[in-house]
Amino acid sequence: MSDPVFTAWARLLxxxxxxxxxxxxxxxxxxxxxxxxxxxxxxxxxxxxxxxxPVELExxxxxxxxxxxxxxxxxxxxxxxxxxxxxxDGRAQRVVITAAGRDLRERMWPAYRDAxxxxxxxxxxxxxxxxLAQMLGKITA
Amino acid sequence: MSDPVFTAWARLLxxxxxxxxxxxxxxxxxxxxxxxxxxxxxxxxxxxxxxxxPVELExxxxxxxxxxxxxxxxxxxxxxxxxxxxxxDGRAQRVVITAAGRDLRERMWPAYRDAxxxxxxxxxxxxxxxxLAQMLGKITA
DNA sequence: TCCAGATCAATGCATTTGCATGAATAATTT
DNA sequence: AAATTATTCATGCAAATGCATTGATCTGGA
Numbered sequence: 001m002s003d004p005v006f007t008a009w010a011r012l013l014x015x016x017x018x019x020x021x022x023x024x025x026x027x028x029x030x031x032x033x034x035x036x037x038x039x040x041x042x043x044x045x046x047x048x049x050x051x052x053x054p055v056e057l058e059x060x061x062x063x064x065x066x067x068x069x070x071x072x073x074x075x076x077x078x079x080x081x082x083x084x085x086x087x088x089d090g091r092a093q094r095v096v097i098t099a100a101g102r103d104l105r106e107r108m109w110p111a112y113r114d115a116x117x118x119x120x121x122x123x124x125x126x127x128x129x130x131x132l133a134q135m136l137g138k139i140t141a
Numbered sequence: 142m143s144d145p146v147f148t149a150w151a152r153l154l155x156x157x158x159x160x161x162x163x164x165x166x167x168x169x170x171x172x173x174x175x176x177x178x179x180x181x182x183x184x185x186x187x188x189x190x191x192x193x194x195p196v197e198l199e200x201x202x203x204x205x206x207x208x209x210x211x212x213x214x215x216x217x218x219x220x221x222x223x224x225x226x227x228x229x230d231g232r233a234q235r236v237v238i239t240a241a242g243r244d245l246r247e248r249m250w251p252a253y254r255d256a257x258x259x260x261x262x263x264x265x266x267x268x269x270x271x272x273l274a275q276m277l278g279k280i281t282a
Numbered sequence: 283t284c285c286a287g288a289t290c291a292a293t294g295c296a297t298t299t300g301c302a303t304g305a306a307t308a309a310t311t312t
Numbered sequence: 313a314a315a316t317t318a319t320t321c322a323t324g325c326a327a328a329t330g331c332a333t334t335g336a337t338c339t340g341g342a
Contacts, residue, residue, distance in 0.1 A: 004270050005262040006257065007274045008261075008270045008274035008277065009261055009262075011277035012157060012160075012273070012277055013161075014277075015153070015277045016157040017203045018281050053320085054320075054321065055320065055321085064300075064301095065320085066301080066302095066322080066323080069322060069323085070299085073322095089308075089319095090307050091307045091319065091320040092307090093320085113147075116147065116150050119280075120149075120280065121150075123280050123282070124276060124280075126145065128276050129145050131272060131276065132152075132273070132276050133145060133148045133149035135269050135272065135273050137152050138265060138269075139152075139160065139260075139264050139265075140152070140155050140156055141264070194290085195290075195291065196290065196291085207330075207332095208329065209291095210293085211328075230289095230338075231336070231338080232290040232336065232337045232338065233291085233338095
């Protein structure tokens, strides 16, 4: 296990598990829904975004089709998104964020941001953050 | 979202999700159990390790107590580990790997190692791997 | 000794995920 | 046009996870 590759791999898994754990815990403690909800709401509220198809969200968020389908069920039930028919393609749908959805995302953001700053950014220098981003970017590139 | 911190954060989540996805997929395709099984078996088969308590595994692997309890149920049912009583503490138990457990871990290793090399290490130089490890180490430190 | 509090592990129940498949529409081939 | 194949999304069922609680010890005072 002195192999540098597996040291890095192990630390990647460990860091992610740890960070996701604390961040989710803080969100929950603030009475907010899980990060997965945030991710969807964020994509749908990007400037100029007039709704997205499930199949597009799937690729953006690396979610399995059936998981996204049910996540959208929950978001819709909570009144945060709406599914609309797509003219010209009877299979597809367009998922649109509602006012309540935008509102929730905006309320989640401070808690999310602060948790990431405190548990992630605070451990690293600005220079390190940038190098980290640069290297991690190569993986999914 | 041009904030370097959140660029790094987003890439961390993305890289991990992607890597875990492909690695798990390859393990499954090779007819092998999930990574979580490997992690437990690895800890239990470290040289000089004479079994570990669930509470120790919990901390090593960052698992929730109830999740570990049930993971051990599965491993035990599959004949890969045994739970033994601890002399002197009636609450505790000692989890010990079996011969079948060692065997499985050894069979998982090549598939795991190759997947990590191909999807993770291959994207980065040796120097980058080391820097990555160094930075990620600071997070859980 | 006895009791209050802490630690260790299991479990009932609800939620979420994974897997396989299905249902509907679109695109392509013949 | 008809038939085949591909795409998009949903869903039944099983497995795993999260949450709260329980049961059983152990520990440290009164």
